[in-house]
Amino acid sequence: MQGIRVGALPLVGVLGGMGPAATADFHRKLVAATPARRDQDHVPLLIHSIPQIPDRAASILDGADSPAPALVCIARSLEAAGAELLVMPCNTAHFWYDELRQAVGVPVLHIADPVIEALVQGGSFSRVGLLGTRATVAAGLYAKRAAQGPARARGIEWLQPSQAEQHEGVDPGIEAVKAGQLGRAEWLLREAAERLVDQGVDAIVLACTEIPLVLQHAAVPVLDATQLLAEATVRWALQPARLATVT
Amino acid sequence: MQGIRVGALPLVGVLGGMGPAATADFHRKLVAATPARRDQDHVPLLIHSIPQIPDRAASILDGADSPAPALVCIARSLEAAGAELLVMPCNTAHFWYDELRQAVGVPVLHIADPVIEALVQGGSFSRVGLLGTRATVAAGLYAKRAAQGPARARGIEWLQPSQAEQHEGVDPGIEAVKAGQLGRAEWLLREAAERLVDQGVDAIVLACTEIPLVLQHAAVPVLDATQLLAEATVRWALQPARLATVT
Structure with a gap:
């Protein structure tokens, strides 16, 4: 985030709201998976939980409005806010994974x-x-x-x-x-x-x-x-050579 | 959020990370307190969970670095991203509530x-x-x-x-x-x-x-x-005349 030093830990951006309870579950699992003794040891997060993103299944199965423009917009705004890794705790939304990856300059962990x-x-x-x-x-x-x-x-x-x-x-x-x-x-x-x-x-x-x-x-x-994505996110954030490991 | 239509519901900004588990708990309670039948009925959220914000108690009690500049920066960035209400699931941080309110043009719900x-x-x-x-x-x-x-x-x-x-x-x-x-x-x-x-x-x-x-x-x-703040946030977001009720 511009203007805020968040120490040695990279900011992680979360594309959420798909659905809202699943995003909250991911949030809890990520915090619980972090080895920390105090607040400052935890991974800084920007979570955009936007449940109004067009329905993923309806788009894939019935040709309804694509959620891709909204996903790309959120991903770019997370990147602009300083996120160094993006994650998306929704399996179906990974249908647009390649579009997302191409839209941003930071890695996106595939669920x-x-x-x-x-x-x-x-x-x-x-x-x-x-x-x-x-x-x-x-x-x-x-x-x-x-x-x-x-x-x-x-x-x-x-x-x-x-x-x-x-x-x-x-x-x-x-x-x-x-x-x-x-x-x-x-x-x-x-x-x-x-x-x-x-x-x-x-x-x-x-x-x-x-x-x-x-x-x-x-x-x-x-x-x-969800649990495995949370653990992988924490591992990525805590290991110094992280940029080499996510493609 | 710029460029994303989030329907009739206002975007709520959350100043979090104080601490991280408490923010995740607030997140879960807010989702659970929402009367919803599908994703799109839920309140859109921007959660900034930045655990590296300077320690609130150390600042109040021992005169250590104030968290106020970081809190103001996060609040302004949430407002700039489109948040129409700000909440802060941390009691101690409300020591700087007046500074926060004056720094932004949107209401801040006091815990x-x-x-x-x-x-x-x-x-x-x-x-x-x-x-x-x-x-x-x-x-x-x-x-x-x-x-x-x-x-x-x-x-x-x-x-x-x-x-x-x-x-x-x-x-x-x-x-x-x-x-x-x-x-x-x-x-x-x-x-x-x-x-x-x-x-x-x-x-x-x-x-x-x-x-x-x-x-x-x-x-x-x-x-x-935490629970009462989550319920008040949902009530505010779902009621049309909300701007009249929060000062």
């Missing part, structure tokens, strides 16, 4: 990267289930990003709920989180996770940042993309 | 106001205990603000922990929250609350935004300044 890294480091995961919006699943967000990664990432088979399960379970579950109907959301998403386990997955990725607000566990290991 | 309003509406509260930093208590933040309020607010007697309890209980408890030592913090602050109850208070105000992270209840009604 799928720390998830794929954790799966590769975990070693034994080969059939991975995805719980995300219909748009995230249809866009192949994780598979495409993994295809650019190391051999072990390219070998992951990505499984998704059946079309009926997606329409009647996952999407209404995510909408219920946004509407504050957490009991209903938990029930719908837990059912969807159990159907993925029935398909023989050996891990489940919570690939929509609304989901970990109501679902944290299943019969197989669960990877929370 | 003590919704607390005093709740006490007045509650009706039967006359001996109110304050749990806050030594600096907040020494500055008489709540008593001074109540003195500007209606007669019933002026009649409140404000009680505080003994000097020993403040030094050995409350201040180390707040520091322990900032250091992530939540078990120790809860123990220290619960003891301090019990000593206030022993003094015969009929309500306790959590007058430091770190405290509700570990303490929510006592043997008398507890008023959480």
